[in-house]
Amino acid sequence: MINLSDIPPKGGSPFILPMAAFLVLLVAAPFLVARFGLYHYLAIEIAIWIIFAMGFNLLFGYTGLHSFGHGAYLGIGAYAFGLFQHNVSISLWGGLGAALLAAMVAGGFVALFLSHRRGIYFALLSIAFGQIFWFSSIKLHRITGGEDGLLGIPRPPLQIGDATLALADNRIFYGFVAALAALVVIGLWRVVNSPFGRVLQAIRQNEMRARFVGYDVWRWKWLAFTISATFAGLAGALLAMAQNSAYPDVMSLHQSGLVVMMVLVGGGLVNFWGPILGVLLYFLAREVLGGLTETWLLWYGLMFVVMVMVRPEGLAGLIGTARRREAPVPPARIVETTP
Amino acid sequence: MTLFQATGLQKRFGARVVLENITLGIEEGTVHGIMGPNGAGKTTCFHLLTGHHAPDAGSIVFAGRNIAGLPPHRIARLGIARSFQIMNLFDDTVVIENVLLALPAFKAQTGRIFGNGFADRTLIDAALAVLDMVGLADSAWSKTKSLSYGNRRALEIAVALAAEPRIVFLDEPTSGLGVEATRALAALIRRLRTRYTICLIEHDMRFLFGLADRISVIHWGQVITEGTPAELMANKWVARSSLREAV
Numbered sequence: 001m002i003n004l005s006d007i008p009p010k011g012g013s014p015f016i017l018p019m020a021a022f023l024v025l026l027v028a029a030p031f032l033v034a035r036f037g038l039y040h041y042l043a044i045e046i047a048i049w050i051i052f053a054m055g056f057n058l059l060f061g062y063t064g065l066h067s068f069g070h071g072a073y074l075g076i077g078a079y080a081f082g083l084f085q086h087n088v089s090i091s092l093w094g095g096l097g098a099a100l101l102a103a104m105v106a107g108g109f110v111a112l113f114l115s116h117r118r119g120i121y122f123a124l125l126s127i128a129f130g131q132i133f134w135f136s137s138i139k140l141h142r143i144t145g146g147e148d149g150l151l152g153i154p155r156p157p158l159q160i161g162d163a164t165l166a167l168a169d170n171r172i173f174y175g176f177v178a179a180l181a182a183l184v185v186i187g188l189w190r191v192v193n194s195p196f197g198r199v200l201q202a203i204r205q206n207e208m209r210a211r212f213v214g215y216d217v218w219r220w221k222w223l224a225f226t227i228s229a230t231f232a233g234l235a236g237a238l239l240a241m242a243q244n245s246a247y248p249d250v251m252s253l254h255q256s257g258l259v260v261m262m263v264l265v266g267g268g269l270v271n272f273w274g275p276i277l278g279v280l281l282y283f284l285a286r287e288v289l290g291g292l293t294e295t296w297l298l299w300y301g302l303m304f305v306v307m308v309m310v311r312p313e314g315l316a317g318l319i320g321t322a323r324r325r326e327a328p329v330p331p332a333r334i335v336e337t338t339p
Numbered sequence: 340m341t342l343f344q345a346t347g348l349q350k351r352f353g354a355r356v357v358l359e360n361i362t363l364g365i366e367e368g369t370v371h372g373i374m375g376p377n378g379a380g381k382t383t384c385f386h387l388l389t390g391h392h393a394p395d396a397g398s399i400v401f402a403g404r405n406i407a408g409l410p411p412h413r414i415a416r417l418g419i420a421r422s423f424q425i426m427n428l429f430d431d432t433v434v435i436e437n438v439l440l441a442l443p444a445f446k447a448q449t450g451r452i453f454g455n456g457f458a459d460r461t462l463i464d465a466a467l468a469v470l471d472m473v474g475l476a477d478s479a480w481s482k483t484k485s486l487s488y489g490n491r492r493a494l495e496i497a498v499a500l501a502a503e504p505r506i507v508f509l510d511e512p513t514s515g516l517g518v519e520a521t522r523a524l525a526a527l528i529r530r531l532r533t534r535y536t537i538c539l540i541e542h543d544m545r546f547l548f549g550l551a552d553r554i555s556v557i558h559w560g561q562v563i564t565e566g567t568p569a570e571l572m573a574n575k576w577v578a579r580s581s582l583r584e585a586v
Contacts, residue, residue, distance in 0.1 A: 005432040012455040187453075194455060195448040202440050205429040212389065212427075213441040214415035214502060215449075 002270050002313070002320040004061055005201045012193030014186045018273055022185060026178045030171055038287055040170040041242070046283050047174065047181040048238045049262070053275035054188050055231020056259050057268040061275075062192055063224040064204030065114075066123045068256050069130020073103045073229040075137060075251030077236025079144055082153040082246045092156040092167075096237050103233020104226055106133070111225035115218045118207065127253065134251040149247035153240050167241070177238050184231065185276075192272060200224055258282070265307055267314025274316040281315060342367040342536050343506055348387055348397035348407075350380075357383045359560035361397070365506065370528065371538045372551035379557045381540045382424060385510050388538075389421045390414035402505065420504035422495040424511045424540075428483055435479040437494060438466040441501035466501065473497045473527060489520035496527070500535070507531070509539040513546055521546060548572075 010016055025032075029043040052074055059065050080102035081095040088094060110129045114122055137144045144150060158165040158176060167173040191197045203210045203220055211217050240246045249255070263269075266278020282300070289296035311318050341364045348361040358380045365371045375381050386392045388399060390411040399407040406414055420441075429437050439445050442465055448454055457463070470476045473493040478486065486494060492512060499507050512528075513521045521543065528550055531537060541547040547554065548568040555565045564574055 003431050005429075005436075007433060007436075007457055011458045190453045190455075193457075194452055195445060196450070196452045196454070198436065198440065199449050201432070202429050202436075205431045206427055209423075209427045209429060209498070210440075211411045212391075212415055212421055212423075213498065214412050214446060216410075216412045 002317060004270055004272070005198075005205065008193060012190050014189050019186070019189065022273070022276065023182055026182055029178070030174055040174055042283060042287065044170060044174050044177050044238075044242050046279060047177040048235050048242060049259075049279045049283070050181050050276050051184045051238070052232055052235035053259055053262050053266075053268070053279050054185055055228045055235070057263050057275045058188060058192065058200070058231070059224050059228035060260070060263055061268040061270075062197065062204065063200045063221065065221060065224065066119075066260075067114075067126040067225070067228075068123050068260060069126040069128070069133075069253070070228070070232055070259055071253070071255030072130040072133035072251050073107055073232035074236040074239065074255060075246065075248070076106050076133065077103045077233030078240035078246035078250055079137065079150060079236075080233070081237035081240040082150040083143070085153055085156065086150070090154055090156045092158055095156065095241075096234065099233045099237030099240075100230055101233075103236065104230040107229020107232075108222070108226040110229075111222045114225060115221040127256070130251070130253065130256050134248060134253070137248040137251050144246075144248070147248060149245050149249075150240075151245050153244050153246065155241045155244070173241070177242075180234070180238070184234070189272065261304055265304055265314055267316025267318070267320075270313045271316030271320065274314055277315045277319075340367045341365065342402060343388075343538070344398075344400045345388060346398050346400075348384070348394045348399070350383055350387055350392060350395055357560055358387070358394075361387075361557070361560070361562055363555045363562055363565065365536060365538055366552070367505075367536050368532075369536060369552040370532050370550050371536075372547045372554040373538065373540045373557060374542075374544065374547055374554055375557035380560045381557055382510060384557060385421070385508055385540060389419060389508055415502060418503070418505035419508070420499035420502040420506075421508040422499050422510055422512065424514055426491050426495055428491065428494060428498070430483050432483060433480050434475060434483050434486065434494060435463070435466050435470065437483060437498050438469050438501040439463075441498050442466060442469075443503055469497050469501045472500060472531070474523075489516055489523075492516060492520070492524070493527070500531070504535065506536040506538065509537065511540050511542060513541065513543045525550060 008016070026047070029046070030040055033040060033043050056070050059067055077099035081099040084095045084098040114125050117125055138147055155167045155173060158167055165172065167176055199210070199215060199220060203215070203217055207217055236250065239250065262278035262282050263275045264278070265281055266276065267274035268278065285300045286296065289299055293299070307314065313320070343365040346362050348358055350358040361384055373381055373384065383392070387394045390406070390409055393408040397407065398405050401417060401419060404417070406417065429440065439462060442462060444465060445462055467476055467479055470479050473496055475490060475493055475497060478490065483494070496509065496512065499509070512524055516524065525546055528537065539547070551568060553565065553567055554571055555562045556571070557563070564571065566574065
């Protein structure tokens with residue numbers, strides 16, 4: 001059985017085969033989607049959701065806190081980015097900064113109430129707060145544009161020093177999103193294997209033990225929630241740029257459920273790479289099954305049910321098991337007999 | 340010198356008074372035993388002393404400081420470590436990480452969000468040294484789940500020791516152990532007593548009387564008597580109870 005807290009053979013070094021494969025795939029994605037007759041926008045969507053799902057799994061898989069309202073922070077990032085462009089100035093870095101800050105503050109505030117909780121109470125409270133944000137986005141018409149959403153959000157050009165790069169073209173914008181996704185994934189790989197990340201995993205394994213070893217569990221849970229909300233904010237800002245708009249839909253319970261489903265199907269509970277597999281599977285299912293039948297979500301849902309029943313470790317668990325089958329069988333363990 | 344002094348501790352859950360009046364002092368460098376029949380309130384008493392529950396009344400002074408009502412992580416950082424009767428380990432990881440997480444040198448690094456805990460040789464060596472004390476150095480890189488019951492008990496103690504505490508509380512360390520493992524544990528505690536102040540709850544009277552410098556007997560939520568093992572053997576309360584025959 002593979003496990004999130006297994007110690008990677010190369011420590012926290014990012015120079016590993018799966019990382020290389022992931023980066024190659026990121027670079028190759030625009031060519032792959034073109035080759036299979038899909039559109040560039042799909043690659044952008046996938047990269048954005050990878051950022052969202054990976055940040056989410058820091059909380060969900062690694063810390064063991066099951067938030068079902070994380071769509072809210074995706075939406076807050078999207079709105080913050082749009083509002084910054086409309087009301088402050090047209091600026092890429094300014095907008096991204098505003099989105100990160102807004103999601104961090106919102107997440108930090110909600111985490112004040114959630115960090116005392118565990119299990120079902122944590123989950124229910126996270127849903128409640130998610131719904132509050134979603135409802136506000138519909139009702140605060142003057143700020144968010146209500147159900148019509150915030151329209152006409154521009155894609156400001158990327159400025160580094162004197163050089164300027166327009167991001168209006170989807171292929172160039174993909175390059176930008178993919179670069180951020182690569183940074184996020186490399187960064188998270190370091191984080192989960194750092195002392196910081198090991199403490200989060202310790203809290204998942206045994207909150208009481210962590211407390212008696214001397215960790216202020218409340219503060220760590222607060223941090224994990226706030227950090228993962230901030231990643232959601234980044235993904236949200238990119239989503240606003242991608243769609244040129246922000247809608248209340250992004251914040252809905254549906255989106256919050258979607259990211260949970262992706263992480264579970266992909267195997268985020270047992271493997272760092274799980275969420276990425278889950279995101280890929282979802283979007284490929286949408287494109288491939290969606291091309292065949294309008295009821296593709298039904299089939300995807302059924303697949304989810306089967307997955308949870310027969311292989312709860314998800315896709316990553318499936319791959320892990322297959323790999324072990326190839327490996328030589330370890331010598332039989334000496335069974336201790338007790339008199 | 341009295342390192343740890345609890346005075347007049349009281350605890351009730353709802354209408355039920357579990358601890359009426361617990362007063363006990365632990366001298367530095369000694370092994371202090373707590374015994375008493377089932378349901379006497381021994382474990383609740385431990386929970387109060389280590390911060391799992393806050394007392395309703397009374398004071399707990401450790402090294403000159405009142406710690407009653409402080410949260411467990413603050414108490415742990417002051418130098419009070421404990422093991423649990425029902426084992427409480429980090430099960431998804433390897434043995435050494437259980438100890439590593441408790442090392443003060445590791446805790447000082449947890450703010451380093453991009454650091455690498457398992458690349459630091461000095462930390463690993465420090466953790467191995469602690470495992471060596473309890474005889475688990477060879478299983479350092481095994482899965483925690485794969486340890487035998489007796490070794491899990493030893494790991495419980497190692498985690499408590501890793502925190503470099505001034506006082507170690509052990510909650511029924513022999514519970515579930517066979518004769519051989521109990522003997523090994525007694526030898527371990529004898530080795531540890533030169534370095535730590537130890538307080539232990541124990542059912543196994545032979546084990547406790549052989550190790551403890553002083554023993555507090557808890558019954559009906561109170562300390563009914565206290566003394567050296569020899570004094571307790573002569574005590575009429577203890578003599579009248581079934582405790583004596585067990586020794």
